[in-house]
Amino acid sequence: MSQLTHAEPEIGDDVVLLTVPADGGYLGVLRTATAGLAARLHFALDEIEDLRIAVDEACAMLLAIATRGAELECRFAVTDDALTVEVTVATVRGARLPSESSFAWKVLTALTTSAAAEANGQHATIRLLTRRTEY
Numbered sequence: 623m624s625q626l627t628h629a630e631p632e633i634g635d636d637v638v639l640l641t642v643p644a645d646g647g648y649l650g651v652l653r654t655a656t657a658g659l660a661a662r663l664h665f666a667l668d669e670i671e672d673l674r675i676a677v678d679e680a681c682a683m684l685l686a687i688a689t690r691g692a693e694l695e696c697r698f699a700v701t702d703d704a705l706t707v708e709v710t711v712a713t714v715r716g717a718r719l720p721s722e723s724s725f726a727w728k729v730l731t732a733l734t735t736s737a738a739a740e741a742n743g744q745h746a747t748i749r750l751l752t753r754r755t756e757y
Contacts, residue, residue: 693712735751
């Protein structure tokens with residue numbers, strides 16, 4: 623089941639929450655939402671594509687350690703010049719995200735302004751921040 627809600631915004635932020643099954647078949651929904659929100663911020667086309675790829679890569683990392691029947695919870699925080707995407711999933715026991723020296727992390731850090739992750743044994747979250755380039 624997919625769910626799209628508009629959450630209570632933080633000061634100066636619009637927050638959109640999107641929950642989809644933790645299945646690769648639903649990643650297109652998250653990529654489309656990412657592109658739509660980035661376009662709303664007037665990101666350049668290459669910035670939008672970079673962010674779509676980064677979200678896809680982050681989700682792929684999380685799908686690899688997700689519990690059976692889990693859901694990907696995606697939180698988009700929109701400010702005047704940036705988009706923060708935070709993806710969380712319930713994880714299997716002992717799950718670990720790839721190290722920050724891995725190729726996957728190199729991709730995330732190359733395509734976004736910043737990338738961070740945390741895992742607590744029950745859930746894992748990847749946070750991506752992209753600021754619009756001023757021309």
